[in-house]
Amino acid sequence: MTPLLSVRHLRKSYGALAVTDDVSLDVAPGELHAIIGPNGAGKTTLIHQLSGAARSDGGEIRLAGENITRLGMVARVRRGLARSFQITSLLDGFSVLDNVALAVQARSGSSFRFLRPVAGDRRLNGEAMAALDRVGLADRAGRRAGSLSHGEKRQLELAVALATGARLLLLDEPLAGTGPEESARLVGLLRDLKATHTLVLIEHDMAAVFALADRMSVLVYGRVIASGPPDAVRADPAVRAAYLGEEAA
């Protein structure tokens, strides 16, 4: 089967520091692929390279067989690859519904010049409500985004990413800063998303990662030292020595 995402020999340096170094990995359609590794291993940089936010110095990224290495972020979103945006990009003063409707509008190619009509657009609002329903926020649609709890904001980010029409979602630490209850809710939500979407997940919460991942890649000093199903990665001596240690015991 053609991988939905195929990465070959991807590289990125900041000055003399090789932050990602010869990274190769495949993500099959419908797979949740976790990228784990110690702080500073290059995980976020890799997500930036995949989303188009950072230009790669070398290597190749293919989405459903198409070489997207030189495409910008908007072109990648149009092809179905979206990064779940950080909370800072939510529009706090807008309603929860409008935040998602704007993402639907952007996908439809409409201009951002007319922000106000979004509020009354039935089709946009219908699609936005469907995305909110999917993440369990339908009852918060009319609230100001800024009034949501931290966990709800993370759910809203997911709804915004879904509303772009993405088939491949890049998620950078969706559980960061959440309490146990919020975290459990988000893990349930990610499990549900697996039924319809392909996911690349960076996450430090190892219990969540091992519960969710179909396959995972371990990044250490910018290099993939192991890639495979969770059990094989957990048992890999190189991974235990370099990263998981007693955490996986």
Ligand SMILES: Nc1ncnc2c1ncn2[C@@H]1O[C@H](COP(=O)(O)OP(=O)(O)OP(=O)(O)O)[C@@H](O)[C@H]1O
């Ligand atoms: N724009 C930049 N300019 C210079 N150095 C950078 C830049 N972005 C990242 N780095 C460096 O690249 C290295 C990898 O950073 P990155 O954020 O990708 O790691 P990470 O694995 O996501 O870490 P964490 O788990 O702590 O989030 C770090 O040493 C960081 O300081």
